[in-house]
Amino acid sequence: MLAENSFWALMPPKPGGGQCSWLLEANKLCQEHECESCVAALLEASQAEPMNYAIHFQMGICCSAGCRSHSQTSPVIALSHLRVALTLISSAHQPRERAQILSAMGNTWLTSSRESTQVRLQAAISCFQEGAQIYRSLGDLNAWAREEFNLGNTYCELSEETSPGKWVEAVSHYQSALQVRTRVSDPLCYAATLENLGTAYRQLSFGDKAANVRKAILCYRKALQVYTATGFPVQNASLHNNLGNAYVSLPSADPASTSKNLRRAIRHFDHALRSPTQVSLPRHYAATLFNRGSAFLRLALEEQNPQSSLRAAEICFEEAEELFTQCGQVENARRARQRVEPLRSCLHPPPSGEAEKLHSQPSE
Numbered sequence: 001m002l003a004e005n006s007f008w009a010l011m012p013p014k015p016g017g018g019q020c021s022w023l024l025e026a027n028k029l030c031q032e033h034e035c036e037s038c039v040a041a042l043l044e045a046s047q048a049e050p051m052n053y054a055i056h057f058q059m060g061i062c063c064s065a066g067c068r069s070h071s072q073t074s075p076v077i078a079l080s081h082l083r084v085a086l087t088l089i090s091s092a093h094q095p096r097e098r099a100q101i102l103s104a105m106g107n108t109w110l111t112s113s114r115e116s117t118q119v120r121l122q123a124a125i126s127c128f129q130e131g132a133q134i135y136r137s138l139g140d141l142n143a144w145a146r147e148e149f150n151l152g153n154t155y156c157e158l159s160e161e162t163s164p165g166k167w168v169e170a171v172s173h174y175q176s177a178l179q180v181r182t183r184v185s186d187p188l189c190y191a192a193t194l195e196n197l198g199t200a201y202r203q204l205s206f207g208d209k210a211a212n213v214r215k216a217i218l219c220y221r222k223a224l225q226v227y228t229a230t231g232f233p234v235q236n237a238s239l240h241n242n243l244g245n246a247y248v249s250l251p252s253a254d255p256a257s258t259s260k261n262l263r264r265a266i267r268h269f270d271h272a273l274r275s276p277t278q279v280s281l282p283r284h285y286a287a288t289l290f291n292r293g294s295a296f297l298r299l300a301l302e303e304q305n306p307q308s309s310l311r312a313a314e315i316c317f318e319e320a321e322e323l324f325t326q327c328g329q330v331e332n333a334r335r336a337r338q339r340v341e342p343l344r345s346c347l348h349p350p351p352s353g354e355a356e357k358l359h360s361q362p363s364e
Contacts, residue, residue, distance in 0.1 A: 026045070029041060033068070046081070057101055057104070059077075063075070063077045075112035075114075083105075086102070089101070102131035105127045118158070125155070132148055152173035152177065156196070178194070191226035194222050195223045202216040217250075223239055227239055237272040238272070241288045248261070290317065293339060294313075297313045313339070
């Protein structure tokens with residue numbers, strides 16, 4: 001889950017003085033995608049005007065690849081400049097600027113690799129939390145909703161072992177964001193938040209499991225009203241994959257309901273696989289194939305004559321293994337292969353003569 005950026009464009013320079021010329025030049029280089037030259041210009045500017053918070057802020061934005069990745073991308077350098085920018089502004093008189101810097105710091109912490117994952121995520125959460133409080137106090141509800149969305153995403157990434165309540169927190173923050181993000185006012189952000197809320201509901205271990213999964217299904221269906229197959233094929237495929245996973249995990253009271261839910265899941269996986277994602281996103285296509293195979297495997301357990309479902313599962317896992325291998329997803333390819341091998345033994349046993357011959361050979 002990706003965080004949403006708050007202020008990745010260069011800040012408009014104030015008229016008069018050196019700040020204007022420095023930032024105008026940096027802005028020009030940025031617009032021309034001359035990122036390395038932009039970083040060099042901002043570095044020179046920060047040395048010439050070390051007390052100018054705007055220059056340090058822009059240096060932080062550029063070094064964190066706020067606009068695009070480049071050879072000078074360095075989250076460590078970005079964080080150092082953002083910290084300086086934060087110390088140079090007045091919290092009382094420049095709250096919006098402080099919130100913008102905090103949001104940029106939160107996003108940068110998420111891309112840093114120097115500290116442990118838990119440390120980085122907790123640092124990002126602190127930044128997003130303070131930024132959200134400032135935006136709410138300023139009455140900037142759209143910015144507040146964005147920070148709430150980022151908080152939900154970041155909580156989702158925490159370790160469940162050290163943060164057992166992370167899904168509850170994520171649900172709470174996504175629900176807060178949806179107070180502002182509506183289908184009318186901001187349909188794309190509304191749909192993105194609903195999809196993530198659905199996933200958080202599906203992962204909840206507290207309360208009624210079936211009720212939580214049904215809430216997830218409702219979220220995904222609402223998001224589908226925005227992410228249509230024609231307008232947003234990638235997002236539409238992702239939602240159908242999530243719906244398939246939700247129906248697979250939906251607790252059932254009886255075998256008939258279990259089979260019904262599994263067939264629903266397979267239909268959603270089929271819908272996702274009809275999207276043109278195999279070329280553009282082969283890893284996602286492979287994941288959906290793997291999920292479809294798992295659903296068929298579960299369905300086979302509910303059937304008196306499971307051969308058809310087992311064969312369908314075998315085909316899915318074989319194709320998934322091939323695609324995962326092509327994508328360099330070694331561990332996922334291994335998982336798919338582990339599912340395929342026993343199915344092959346079950347569905348394609350060696351001829352009786354061959355089997356006897358194998359059993360008669362001495363072991364080494």
